Amino acid sequence: MKASIADVQTGLDGFQWIVALESELLASIDRTCELSIDGWLDANMCAPLGAILRRHAARGKNIVLSGHMPDIFRKNGFLSEFGIASTKDTHRTTIGYRRFSLKDKEAFQVYIVSHFKPKIRGLPLMTDALLRKFRESLFEVYGNAVDHSETELGIFACGQHYPRDHRLDFSIADLGISIRGRILKDLGTEMTPSQAIRWAMEGNTTRKGRPGGLGLQLIQEFIRLNGGRIVVVSGSGYWELSEEQSWKPRAEVLRCAFPGTVVTIEVNAADKKSYRLSSEVDPTRIF
Amino acid sequence: MAEQTVSLTALIGNKLCTAADDGEKVHKVVASAIRQGDKVCLSFEGVEDLTSAFLNAAVGQLYGEFSEEQLREALLPPVAATPDELVLLKRVVDRAKDFFKDPERYRRAAQEILGDDDKK
Numbered sequence: 001m002k003a004s005i006a007d008v009q010t011g012l013d014g015f016q017w018i019v020a021l022e023s024e025l026l027a028s029i030d031r032t033c034e035l036s037i038d039g040w041l042d043a044n045m046c047a048p049l050g051a052i053l054r055r056h057a058a059r060g061k062n063i064v065l066s067g068h069m070p071d072i073f074r075k076n077g078f079l080s081e082f083g084i085a086s087t088k089d090t091h092r093t094t095i096g097y098r099r100f101s102l103k104d105k106e107a108f109q110v111y112i113v114s115h116f117k118p119k120i121r122g123l124p125l126m127t128d129a130l131l132r133k134f135r136e137s138l139f140e141v142y143g144n145a146v147d148h149s150e151t152e153l154g155i156f157a158c159g160q161h162y163p164r165d166h167r168l169d170f171s172i173a174d175l176g177i178s179i180r181g182r183i184l185k186d187l188g189t190e191m192t193p194s195q196a197i198r199w200a201m202e203g204n205t206t207r208k209g210r211p212g213g214l215g216l217q218l219i220q221e222f223i224r225l226n227g228g229r230i231v232v233v234s235g236s237g238y239w240e241l242s243e244e245q246s247w248k249p250r251a252e253v254l255r256c257a258f259p260g261t262v263v264t265i266e267v268n269a270a271d272k273k274s275y276r277l278s279s280e281v282d283p284t285r286i287f
Numbered sequence: 288m289a290e291q292t293v294s295l296t297a298l299i300g301n302k303l304c305t306a307a308d309d310g311e312k313v314h315k316v317v318a319s320a321i322r323q324g325d326k327v328c329l330s331f332e333g334v335e336d337l338t339s340a341f342l343n344a345a346v347g348q349l350y351g352e353f354s355e356e357q358l359r360e361a362l363l364p365p366v367a368a369t370p371d372e373l374v375l376l377k378r379v380v381d382r383a384k385d386f387f388k389d390p391e392r393y394r395r396a397a398q399e400i401l402g403d404d405d406k407k
Contacts, residue, residue: 136336143307147340211343211348211387213382215340280373283373
């Protein structure tokens with residue numbers, strides 16, 4: 001089986017391509033899949049792409065990468081998963097492609113802090129407040145994957161800084177039960193993948209005996225203030241929130257299903273807001 | 288009756304208060320202290336990052352084990368918390384109170400979404 005990357009950007013079309021590849025791999029009886037990387041791939045999309053390739057490699061497929069293979073994929077470590085040596089990222093604009101198991105909490109923390117601390121070379125000059133909000137958003141997403149996904153093949157992460165656009169994109173993908181699967185298992189409620197994402201983004205939780213569901217709401221609030229974007233894919237559901245859509249959630253159905261969940265957070269790195277709150281909380285009136 | 292100060296970062300051995308299982312460690316200590324009749328003060332000294340997932344586990348679930356009145360008595364005002372950290376804590380606490388008053392709300396929310404789409 002052969003496939004090639006044409007133009008895979010973070011968005012509906014990019015995810016249509018990813019799930020079409022997943023569908024082809026599922027349907028193909030060929031033991032070898034050759035994926036030619038000649039066209040553009042947003043580097044953070046290495047997370048969902050790597051997840052799918054890993055899934056099929058675990059099922060016995062021989063995944064071979066070929067083509068021009070832009071340097072960025074040597075620098076971020078994506079190609080080293082497939083036996084191609086990585087190169088040093090001297091400008092440090094890549095945020096390395098990594099796979100974490102459910103038990104790798106500390107490794108994920110080290111990874112995030114090492115990439116997103118103040119004044120680190122290669123990172124956009126983000127305010128400390130923005131950096132902290134961004135890091136905490138990523139920890140919330142990772143935590144959701146650990147707590148809810150039941151993924152056995154890991155959690156995949158990758159990011160990229162786009163200096164000219166003042167943009168920082170980060171994707172976290174799991175190969176788990178999907179949001180729809182979680183709701184069905186825990187609440188016994190049958191929903192479409194799109195309905196399931198909407199339910200989750202409205203701050204609901206399947207967790208029993210303990211409150212939850214606030215993390216995704218907090219991320220949405222932050223992204224609205226920041227002027228960024230959030231994209232959630234789970235199964236065949238696609239959900240996007242951005243200024244371009246006037247902050248009205250955009251829900252679409254993908255042609256095929258992603259075998260898990262992908263959350264992509266795009267930050268406007270030029271945002272200089274202080275994120276200082278207009279109203280403060282009296283510590284004596286919290287509990 | 289004693290007063291205990293629980294330093295989040297010292298207890299979990301990490302300045303990143305982000306993981307639910309670390310929040311669970313805090314919860315165990317706080318719940319035990321409250322059962323003994325002690326008052327507890329949470330210290331946010333040294334916290335670098337904080338998530339709702341951590342706070343839900345550390346503090347939110349207390350509202351399923353103790354009444355609001357008991358917790359109001361037992362939990363002293365937190366110390367060394369930034370304004371943003373206090374806001375997050377308050378949101379987690381308010382959400383926890385609502386959750387334990389009505390744990391079926393999320394199941395109903397699911398039915399509402401299904402109902403909304405049926406009407407379209």
